Amino acid sequence: MSAPSRSRSGPGDPPRAGRRRAAHLGPAIRRPQVLDATLKLLVEHGYAGTSMGAIADAVGVTKPVVYECYPSKRELFGALLEREEGRIVAAIGSALGEEWKPVEESEEAYTQGFTALLTAARDAPDSWRIVFDSRGGPDPAVERRAREVRTLVVERLAAMIAAALEAGDRPRHGGDPARVAPVLAEMVVAIGESGVRTMLTTEGAWTPAELGSLLGRVAARGIEDL
Template sequence: MVALLSPTASPARAAHLGPQRRRPLILDAAFEVFIEHGYEGASMAAIARRAGVSKPVVYACFQSKGQLFTELLEREERRILGQIAAALPAEPGADPERTLVEGLTGFLRAVAESPDAYRVIYLAQSDPVAARVQRGRAMQVDAVAALVAAWLGSRGTPEPDRTARLMAHALVGAAEAAARALLVEPDLWDAEEMGQTLAQLIARGQNAV
C-alpha cells in the first residue's frame, strides 16, 4: 500500500492542483479516513482535512461521499482483482493440490501485503462494499470454475461444468474466510502456512469427487 499511504503530492500542495490532479490525492486521504472510521463514521470534512483542502474542494471533485467511496472501491477493486488473477494458475495442472497451494498462497500473500485494502473490501459492512464484493466474487467464481471444470473433465467426471460451479463457490468461500481470518488474527498465521493448510483440507474433499 505504499502508493496509497505515501501520496505523490503532499496535502499542503493539494489545494493548488487542478481537479484531475486533486482526485487521486483526495482518494488517498479518503482511503485512510475510511480505514480509521468506517464508511458511516467518515465525513467529507474529515477527508478534506486529511487531504489539506477545504470541503468545497472535495465536493468539486466528488459530488457526495457515496460517489467518492464508489470510486475508491473501483480503484481498489481493479488492483485487487489483478492480484487475484495473478494468483490463479493459467492451467489446472496435473497435481490439483499443488495448484490449490499456489493459488491460495498467492491470494493470501496479496492480502498480507495490502491488509488495509482488503479490510475495506472484506470487513466493511456498508451497502456499496457489499455490492462490489458480490460482483468481484462472481468474477472469481467464474475463473475458478473454468480451471476446476478442465481438471474434472480430464478425470472423466460426469457433468464437470455443473460440479465445477459448486466446487468454485466452495473454494472462493474458503479463500474469503481465510482472508478474513488473516486480517482479524494476523499473529496466528502467515500466508504461506495458511495457504498450504487450507489447500490440503480442500484437496482431501476434492479426492472424493
Template sequence: MLDAALGIAVSDGVSAVTIRAVADRLDVTRPVVYSCFDDRVELIDALLDRESQVLLASTLDALAASGRAAQDPEDAFVRGYQALLRAGAAHADSWRLTFSRAREPEVADRFAAARAEVAAAARAQLAPMLRARATPDLERKLPVLVELFISSCEAAMRSLLDEPATWSPDELGELYGHAMWRAFSKV
C-alpha cells in the first residue's frame, strides 16, 4: 500500500494521497486500505516515515562507505558521490518525493530533520580532513562548507533523476566528486 501511496505522491503530490486514491491504484476497496491504516493522516505518516528512513540510511551508508574505501581524499569524494547516486538510482521515487511539489509541508518537515542528521554526519567526516589540510579559519568556514557539500549532493541527485536520463550514477559521481574535491581542496 505504501508503494502505491508513493507513486501517487510522486506523480500528483502528497495532497493527492487519499484512502480512495490508494484503493483505486491497487484496485481494491477502501475498507481494504482502512484495514491497514485508520485514516489518511496515518497513511501519509507511514509513507513519510518509511521514505525518510530509506533516504537517511542510504545516504549515511554512502557517506560512511566513501571514507572506508578511499585511497585519498579526492577518491573519497568520488566514491562517496558514486555511492550516493547509486543509492539514489535504487530509490529514485523516494528522492523524487523529497524534491516534489515545491516541498509540500508534510514532506519538507520530515526531510528537513533527515537533512540535518546527514549534515551532522558530513560535518563529522569533513572536519578531520579539512583540519589535516590545515584549512585556515575552519570553525568559521565549516558550516558553509557543510551546506555546500549537502547542496551539491542534492544537485547531483536532481541531475541524476532528470529526464531524459543522460548520466549513470558512476559517471555523474565521478564528475561531482572531482569537482567538489577541487572546491574543498582550495579553501
C-alpha cells in the first residue's frame, strides 16, 4: 500500500511486462484518465511518492504518453487540483445553500447541509481528501491553492454562523460573535470531516441522510444558545 514503485525489475526505465500496446485514444481522451489515476495515487502515496511512471502504469500506458497530456508533473497536479477544487466548490455551494435559515430551523439546515456534503463525499471521497488532507504538496503554489479552498469554505461558514449568532436575541455566553464564529466554523467543518471518515470506515453502515441527521442535530444543539 505504500511502495509506489511499479513492478520494475529490468535495468532501464521500461518494465513492459507483457502488456499490450494501448489503444490510440489521444491526449483529449487520456487527460481525464490521467487525472483519475493521479488522484488515486496521490491519496495513497502523497505527492512525492507518486511518480510519473507509476501514473503511466496505472493508466496502462508509458511515460511519454502522460507527458503528451501534461507537460510536467507540476502542471499535471495543478490541473488535478483545479478539477477537484471545482467539484468541491460546487458541492459546498449546494450543501451550504445561499441563505442562512432562521435559527429555529437551524438544526434542519445543518442536517440538510451535512447530508448534501456526505452524499457528495460518498460519491467522490478522494476529491475531499485531497483538499482537506493536503500535506506534502506539489510545490508552494499548488499547495497554497489547496489550503485556500479550505480556508474559503471555513470563512464562508464563519460568516453565516456569525450572522446567525447576531440574529439570535438570546443571552450570549460565548463572547463576541466575531471571535467565536470562526472557531465554530472550523468545528462544523471538522464535524463534517468526521462524518466523511465514519462513512468511509464503516462502509455502508450509515446512509448520508441518516448520518447527516445525527451530525446536524449535534452541531445545531452545540451551537444554539451559545
